[in-house]
Amino acid sequence: MSHSAATAKRPGSLQGGQLPTWGPWAIAAGSLAVSIGLSLAVGIESKIQWGLIAAILYVLGTFVIASRVENRRQAKDRIATSLVWVAFLLAVVPLVSLVWTTVSRGVKVLDVYFLSHSMGVVADSEPGGGIYHAIIGTLEQVGIATVIAAPVGVLTAIYLVEYGRGNLARAVTFFVDVMTGIPSIVAGLFILSILLMFDLGFSGFAGALALTILMMPVVVRSTEEMLKLVPNELREASLALGIPKWRTILKVVLPTAIGGITTGIMLAVARIAGETAPVLLLVFGNPFINNNPFEGAQASLPLYIYQQYSQSAGSEAAYDRAWAASLTLIAFVMILNLAARGIARWKAPKSGR
Numbered sequence: 001m002s003h004s005a006a007t008a009k010r011p012g013s014l015q016g017g018q019l020p021t022w023g024p025w026a027i028a029a030g031s032l033a034v035s036i037g038l039s040l041a042v043g044i045e046s047k048i049q050w051g052l053i054a055a056i057l058y059v060l061g062t063f064v065i066a067s068r069v070e071n072r073r074q075a076k077d078r079i080a081t082s083l084v085w086v087a088f089l090l091a092v093v094p095l096v097s098l099v100w101t102t103v104s105r106g107v108k109v110l111d112v113y114f115l116s117h118s119m120g121v122v123a124d125s126e127p128g129g130g131i132y133h134a135i136i137g138t139l140e141q142v143g144i145a146t147v148i149a150a151p152v153g154v155l156t157a158i159y160l161v162e163y164g165r166g167n168l169a170r171a172v173t174f175f176v177d178v179m180t181g182i183p184s185i186v187a188g189l190f191i192l193s194i195l196l197m198f199d200l201g202f203s204g205f206a207g208a209l210a211l212t213i214l215m216m217p218v219v220v221r222s223t224e225e226m227l228k229l230v231p232n233e234l235r236e237a238s239l240a241l242g243i244p245k246w247r248t249i250l251k252v253v254l255p256t257a258i259g260g261i262t263t264g265i266m267l268a269v270a271r272i273a274g275e276t277a278p279v280l281l282l283v284f285g286n287p288f289i290n291n292n293p294f295e296g297a298q299a300s301l302p303l304y305i306y307q308q309y310s311q312s313a314g315s316e317a318a319y320d321r322a323w324a325a326s327l328t329l330i331a332f333v334m335i336l337n338l339a340a341r342g343i344a345r346w347k348a349p350k351s352g353r
Contacts, residue, residue, distance in 0.1 A: 204292075
């Protein structure tokens with residue numbers, strides 16, 4: 001038997017010109033061990049720095065070992081794969097750490113009492129109280145923003161995709177792109193200037209208007225991309241039957257893209273649910289329950305978190321309430337994301353057998 005035939009029968013061995021399946025894991029373990037040893041030797045105590053050094057050693061070690069055992073082309077492929085894994089870990093580790101920290105600290109006071117009571121008669125430095133008033137404020141403000149931004153955003157996207165031609169369409173696209181990058185504090189200042197101009201007071205509706213400005217470009221962009229995915233053949237078939245264009249959009253285009261449109265709207269809702277700056281400027285905060293978003297100051301979960309954490313110096317109760325409210329807000333955003341995924345899967349086009 002020739003040497004090439006023997007090599008082909010042993011693809012997983014070092015002699016066969018290919019790293020074994022356990023090779024990358026061994027390189028990763030060795031890189032971590034060397035990183036810890038070097039860090040301890042030079043006095044580096046940060047585990048984040050240990051991880052970064054280990055990542056660099058892993059990439060370099062993968063390239064060197066793969067170059068010697070395999071070939072340079074395969075080594076380049078492996079180094080690209082290792083860079084992808086390193087980038088994945090750099091993205092996942094902070095997220096997992098954030099969730100773990102929030103859960104471990106937020107469960108201390110998160111119970112039915114905390115969710116069903118307000119801070120009306122409890123000082124920020126005292127234990128007790130809850131976030132019921134903040135939950136009501138968040139639901140009302142985000143709900144009003146969604147009612148305004150969703151139809152306007154969807155109709156704008158329909159215009160850009162189905163009718164938009166010429167300078168007006170280009171101008172609308174440009175301003176949508178500009179609005180996408182507007183800082184939330186700027187939107188809050190814009191609505192605040194209107195309130196001062198007409199001598200209006202703080203209210204949940206004012207905060208909802210600022211959230212609408214932030215939500216609208218996200219809805220436009222996501223809906224526009226979903227409408228572009230609808231095959232032109234469906235439009236042409238409908239128009240060929242003599243159906244007007246507006247009815248084609250209503251009965252053919254929108255039902256086809258409704259799953260993606262709904263997903264985009266719910267993700268936009270999740271994006272504005274955690275905004276603090278415009279709420280701080282326009283809603284002002286209220287420790288009591290205010291069910292009327294059109295009159296008087298209100299609370300919201302992001303604003304409640306900010307206020308409690310700013311009062312947490314020397315107060316363990318306020319500190320715990322801030323983390324519990326953070327956990328509630330994360331759960332709210334997570335539920336919205338899961339609902340968006342469920343709707344997208346439910347409304348996805350079913351392939352026939």
